[in-house]
Structures are given as structure tokens and as C-alpha cells.
Amino acid sequence: DTEVTQTPKHLVMGMTNKKSLKCEQHMGHRAMYWYKQKAKKPPELMFVYSYEKLSINESVPSRFSPECPNSSLLNLHLHALQPEDSALYLCASSQDGTVKANTEAFFGQGTRLTVV
Amino acid sequence: SQKIEQNSEALNIQEGKTATLTCNYTNYSPAYLQWYRQDPGRGPVFLLLIRENEKEKRKERLKVTFDTTLKQSLFHITASQPADSATYLCALVGANNLFFGTGTRLTVIP
Numbered sequence: 727d728t729e730v731t732q733t734p735k736h737l738v739m740g741m742t743n744k745k746s747l748k749c750e751q752h753m754g755h756r757a758m759y760w761y762k763q764k765a766k767k768p769p770e771l772m773f774v775y776s777y778e779k780l781s782i783n784e785s786v787p788s789r790f791s792p793e794c795p796n797s798s799l800l801n802l803h804l805h806a807l808q809p810e811d812s813a814l815y816l817c818a819s820s821q822d823g824t825v826k827a828n829t830e831a832f833f834g835q836g837t838r839l840t841v842v
Numbered sequence: 843s844q845k846i847e848q849n850s851e852a853l854n855i856q857e858g859k860t861a862t863l864t865c866n867y868t869n870y871s872p873a874y875l876q877w878y879r880q881d882p883g884r885g886p887v888f889l890l891l892i893r894e895n896e897k898e899k900r901k902e903r904l905k906v907t908f909d910t911t912l913k914q915s916l917f918h919i920t921a922s923q924p925a926d927s928a929t930y931l932c933a934l935v936g937a938n939n940l941f942f943g944t945g946t947r948l949t950v951i952p
Binding site: 730759766767768769771782784814816824826828830831832834835836838 | 851872873874876883884885886887888891893931934935938939940942943944945
């Protein structure tokens, strides 16, 4: 199984809603990531979890709250988002506990989030 | 700060021709460089990895070169097919982050 599975595929939420994005991998990878991608732009890193501990937070606003319940699961909790937060949210994983230049990252299909 | 630029935002080529995409970087000396393919609304998919001491790497119809003096990587798709139409991203690793280039949207015209 070389898949990273993200749910839901699409999400529309109001600015006062609370929702969560989910990500799952069963490759035994020890690093998991959240990326945000706006249209026609490259993915931008938000968070890195290494061995289930948050190792990198790229100055992401607190309305985004990551959680890593176990080594296979990664959540992104959303609260009081703004319309400009609408984007494709990508989860990724890699074998080692940190991002390595010689190790590929496996990406999920993403969640298309629209904030209204 | 690190900067990774892919010189063409979009590239159209005729089916059967060779597509050549360029990735230039500054303020960085990577030991490896990666290339990914991304289809609309999907996550990037890893294609190839090349080390700084490898001048060239091949995989089926794909070829990647890496010139650390020019700070440039070239990505070639030979005998291109309409199914190769996608956005191609180069990526470098630094500071525990995978930094992506700006991407080139390739369209192969039948």
C-alpha cells in the first residue's frame, strides 16, 4: 500500500464553522506533512510531524490546528477560517522522521476547501 | 532566501517531440534535486531524484540533468504523448522543508 488517503475530497464551510481534514497512510512513514496550495502556485508547507511530534510550524495562523493521534493518522482542525484560506490542502508522508533530500514524499489527492 | 524558478509557466509542444523544462535555483547548494508531476486537483507524484554528483538520470522516457555550477536542472520527456500533459514541479530540500519550484504546465498537442 503506497497510498496517502485524504478525506473529504471537497469541503465547503462557513466562516463560523469547525471542521477537520483527515489524512491516513499505512506505509510506516514517520514524517507527515500538511501543505497548502493556491491555484497556479506551488505547494507551501504548513506543518511537519516527526515521530508523531510537531516539529515544524511555518507560522501558520492558530485557526489551523494540526493533530497526530498516531503514526498513521494526521488531522487538520479548522475553525473560524477566512475566504482567503480557500485552497487545496495536501497531506504528505515520507519514510524518515525528517524531510530528506534523497527520500521521496508521497502525497494524498488533497482536500479542496472552499470557505464561504 | 531560497528561490526556485521554473522558467516557463506554460509550455505547449506537439505530440512526439521532446519537452524540455528548466529549473533554476539560487541561494542554495542542494545535494539532491527532485521532480514531481501534478495533475489538476491532485497531489504531486514523485518522478525522479538526482544527486549532485550525477550529471544525468533516466527513467523510461524521462531524463533529468543536474548542473550545480549553473544551479540548474533540465527535465526532458522524449516522444511526448497527450497523457504527459500536467504540471511538473522541481523540488529541493532545505531546513526540514521540501521547497517546490513555481511549476511548468505542459500541454502535449495531438
